[in-house]
Amino acid sequence: MSHHIVDFIDTYFTYPDQTQAVKGITLCISHGESVAIVGANGAGKSSLLKLLTGICLPTKGEIRIGETPVTKKTLPIIRQKIGFTFQDPDDQLFMTTVYDDVAFGPRNYGIGEPEVEKRVMKALETVGAVHLKDRAPYKLSGGEKRAAAIAAVLSMEPDILVMDEPSAALDPRARRRLINLLRSFMHTKIVATHDLDMVLETCDRTIVLKEGKVVCDGSSTTILANEELLEQCGLEKPLALQNCPRCGAKKE
Amino acid sequence: MIIMTNIMESLYNIRILDELAEKRTVIHNIHPLIKLLTTIAYVIITVSFGKYELSNLLPLLFYPIVIITLAEIPVIPILKRILVVLPFIIGIGVFNPLFDPEPMLVFLGLQISGGWVSFLSIIIKGFLTLLAALILISTTGMTWIASALRLLRIPRLFVLQLLLTYRYISVIMEEAGRTWNAYMLRAPGQQGVSFKISGPLAGQLLMRTYDRAQRVYQAMSLRGFIGEYNPGEVKKVTVKDCLFLGGWVAFFSVCRYINLPALIGSVVTGVMT
Numbered sequence: 001m002s003h004h005i006v007d008f009i010d011t012y013f014t015y016p017d018q019t020q021a022v023k024g025i026t027l028c029i030s031h032g033e034s035v036a037i038v039g040a041n042g043a044g045k046s047s048l049l050k051l052l053t054g055i056c057l058p059t060k061g062e063i064r065i066g067e068t069p070v071t072k073k074t075l076p077i078i079r080q081k082i083g084f085t086f087q088d089p090d091d092q093l094f095m096t097t098v099y100d101d102v103a104f105g106p107r108n109y110g111i112g113e114p115e116v117e118k119r120v121m122k123a124l125e126t127v128g129a130v131h132l133k134d135r136a137p138y139k140l141s142g143g144e145k146r147a148a149a150i151a152a153v154l155s156m157e158p159d160i161l162v163m164d165e166p167s168a169a170l171d172p173r174a175r176r177r178l179i180n181l182l183r184s185f186m187h188t189k190i191v192a193t194h195d196l197d198m199v200l201e202t203c204d205r206t207i208v209l210k211e212g213k214v215v216c217d218g219s220s221t222t223i224l225a226n227e228e229l230l231e232q233c234g235l236e237k238p239l240a241l242q243n244c245p246r247c248g249a250k251k252e
Numbered sequence: 253m254i255i256m257t258n259i260m261e262s263l264y265n266i267r268i269l270d271e272l273a274e275k276r277t278v279i280h281n282i283h284p285l286i287k288l289l290t291t292i293a294y295v296i297i298t299v300s301f302g303k304y305e306l307s308n309l310l311p312l313l314f315y316p317i318v319i320i321t322l323a324e325i326p327v328i329p330i331l332k333r334i335l336v337v338l339p340f341i342i343g344i345g346v347f348n349p350l351f352d353p354e355p356m357l358v359f360l361g362l363q364i365s366g367g368w369v370s371f372l373s374i375i376i377k378g379f380l381t382l383l384a385a386l387i388l389i390s391t392t393g394m395t396w397i398a399s400a401l402r403l404l405r406i407p408r409l410f411v412l413q414l415l416l417t418y419r420y421i422s423v424i425m426e427e428a429g430r431t432w433n434a435y436m437l438r439a440p441g442q443q444g445v446s447f448k449i450s451g452p453l454a455g456q457l458l459m460r461t462y463d464r465a466q467r468v469y470q471a472m473s474l475r476g477f478i479g480e481y482n483p484g485e486v487k488k489v490t491v492k493d494c495l496f497l498g499g500w501v502a503f504f505s506v507c508r509y510i511n512l513p514a515l516i517g518s519v520v521t522g523v524m525t
């Protein structure tokens with residue numbers, strides 16, 4: 001399925017206020033890969049994802065999804081393939097009920113109401129939020145909002161799932177559910193996060209960003225064990241790979 | 253602290269109209285297009301009353317009272333919202349008493365000028381129109397109103413503008429609430445915002461609202477929004493709907509062309525004598 005390859009070709013992006021957020025990134029993600037984008041605050045993770053979804057267009061360079069370059073013209077096609085969850089779920093939920101919010105995407109694509117209902121219920125079940133369906137999104141807790149936002153994207157049945165810090169503000173159970181969900185999602189997924197333990201469980205590949213550039217790109221297990229590299233990029237080795245904090249005994 | 257809870261409370265109630273629209277009552281079940289047309293008829297009739305008419309307007313109150321009762325709409329939040337807009341209406345009519353000092357009627361021995369009568373008439377008309385609009389929103393919901401407008405062939409761009417403006421109002425109120433809370437938490441014991449920092453605070457608010465409105469719009473377009481929202485299954489207009497519209501339009505016309513208060517008055521006096 002070559003049409004789901006994500007390709008960044010020497011991409012630059014500068015915000016209108018002259019902040020250079022992405023400085024020459026080249027990378028290729030093929031179909032079905034699970035990729036974590038990690039890096040300290042301000043490393044450019046969110047900006048990279050905004051470029052991928054066409055919210056921002058690169059100042060230089062090109063991004064392709066399959067054969068299609070991301071441009072103003074191709075946005076409708078691109079966006080049908082990509083499901084993107086925002087860093088702040090408040091920005092994403094704007095309808096009156098959770099149900100309507102999850103149904104928003106499918107309805108926009110002209111899907112019939114019986115099919116919409118099927119998709120909505122399935123998406124809500126996947127994130128364990130069926131009981132929230134008639135609630136007002138802005139009255140939910142942080143974790144519940146996150147679940148609703150993810151369901152809103154899943155109902156579009158995207159080929160590429162893109163998430164910006166999805167595990168922030170989740171309690172352990174909700175985080176565990178998110179991890180299971182990510183593991184069960186078989187298409188391409190790209191996750192920007194600080195949660196390196198989650199990366200270890202869900203993503204085979206890790207890309208480390210620092211000041212808008214790719215510092216390192218490779219298998220998660222190797223990169224996340226590299227203490228020195230993580231330290232340099234303002235990150236910390238995942239707990240699962242650290243020695244016992246009490247006695248210093250090594251993990252086997 | 254009282255201020256804090258007040259703000260939180262009003263934040264909580266910003267979208268009460270949307271929530272009311274989710275109820276399922278007889279009125280909510282009427283076709284959106286029918287309710288829109290009824291409201292338009294009501295507004296047109298109300299506004300078409302003459303400049304000096306007062307008592308003739310009163311029977312028109314019957315419509316909002318009936319709908320509010322049947323749709324189980326709480327009155328206080330609706331009145332609060334009208335109160336917010338009322339100053340603008342007062343602004344429209346406030347000079348009438350100055351320009352039109354001719355005495356017009358005598359009430360409790362007081363001579364009342366035409367200016368005062370027309371001023372009062374404007375306020376009553378404004379009140380009734382606003383009431384009808386708020387009732388429409390809280391029994392139908394903005395997305396359904398938008399789809400009804402599209403059925404009336406209103407251009408997509410206008411409908412989109414309306415929808416986004418409506419969304420924007422709740423966004424700006426929420427951001428205002430957040431900014432206010434953040435300020436109050438770090439400036440306890442103050443009565444309101446000090447004048448010195450009110451400028452920067454307002455600027456902040458504007459920027460934040462703009463940013464957020466933009467992100468909300470992005471989120472909408474990321475999910476395939478291209479200016480026309482389809483709110484779900486569109487019902488068919490039923491006979492019951494048509495009766496609703498026909499009945500109310502007939503009633504409004506009677507209010508307009510037959511002086512009901514005078515009629516009732518003469519009937520009552522006729523019976524008494």
Ligand SMILES: Nc1ncnc2c1ncn2[C@@H]1O[C@H](COP(=O)(O)OP(=O)(O)O)[C@@H](O)[C@H]1O
Nearest residue numbers: 015017019021040041042043044045046047048
């Ligand atoms: N809307 C914006 N306008 C200007 N600069 C921005 C904007 N958003 C982010 N930046 C800047 O771009 C850089 C990268 O930010 P971002 O991509 O949000 O980082 P991350 O998501 O990794 O924390 C930061 O220096 C940040 O200050």
Ligand SMILES: [Mg+2]
Nearest residue numbers: 045046087164
């Ligand atoms: Mg970010």
